[in-house]
Amino acid sequence: MFTVSHGPVMFTVSHGPVMFTVSHGPVMFTVSHGPVMFTVSHGPVMFTVSHGPVMFTVSHGPVMFTVSHGPVMFTVSHGPVMFTASHGPVMFTVSNGPVMFTVSHGPVMFTVSNGPVMFTVSHGSVMFTVSHGPVMFTVSHGPVMFTVSNGPVMFTVSLHCHSQHTHDSESSQVPSFFSILCCKILNNMFSLCH
Structure with a gap:
């Protein structure tokens, strides 16, 4: 019909x-x-x-x-968009700017608005929001939740997280390193904006 x-x-x-x-x-x-x-x-x-x-x-x-290859629900509006979704449930929204991205191998929920964005997400659950500025980044191998806004940002995050908590010194340093990296990026970003 x-x-x-x-x-x-x-x-x-x-x-x-x-x-x-x-x-x-x-x-x-x-x-x-x-x-x-x-x-x-x-x-x-x-x-x-x-x-x-x-x-x-x-x-x-x-x-x-x-x-x-999988259930997909998304909305695209107000701008040129080119993207590919495969191998997993995906829900996202793209609006108000040129966007190029790829999503594969895991549940992903994100929103992109008000600026040019190019990124790749693979092998893990990821939830993030990007707004008001050019951004280029890659996320792989682990659950990640972050927000980037109001400035140019370029970074890479690669995590190997397990469901059980371990006392291994190397694995315990990964989240703190990621937190410090995000804090430094956001502090530098907001200091440039104000």
């Missing part, structure tokens, strides 16, 4: 129930192998969806992305 209005459209649907709406712009896409429900409006869009349930909305800007 679908509706197409107000623009040239070329698409293919196969191997599963599909419900979608396309309006106000040229659209080219392919849907296969799974239930899909989405809406596309107000801009040129090119994307592919395969192998899993997907629910998303795209509006107000050119967008190119691919979703595969």
Whole structure:
């Protein structure tokens, strides 16, 4: 069940129930192998969806992305966006700026707004927010929660965390090193802003 209005459209649907709406712009896409429900409006869009349930909305800007192998729920609005999501549940929102990122192998929840951002997240649970400034960073191998705002920041975090607490000196130094690194970055950042 679908509706197409107000623009040239070329698409293919196969191997599963599909419900979608396309309006106000040229659209080219392919849907296969799974239930899909989405809406596309107000801009040129090119994307592919395969192998899993997907629910998303795209509006107000050119967008190119691919979703595969897992449940995904996201929203993209107000800016050019290029991203890929694979191998795990993902929920995120992107708005008000150019963004390029990749998410793989783990549950991830994040928000990006008001500035150019380029980052990669892999192999672990991650929750973070980035706003108001150019940011480039990489996070891998462990649970991480942090916030970056109001300034240019570039850093890398790599953690090997276990579910059980250990008294090993090397493993116990990792969280404190990460905390000190984040505190130094944020202190320097806010000192430049004030």
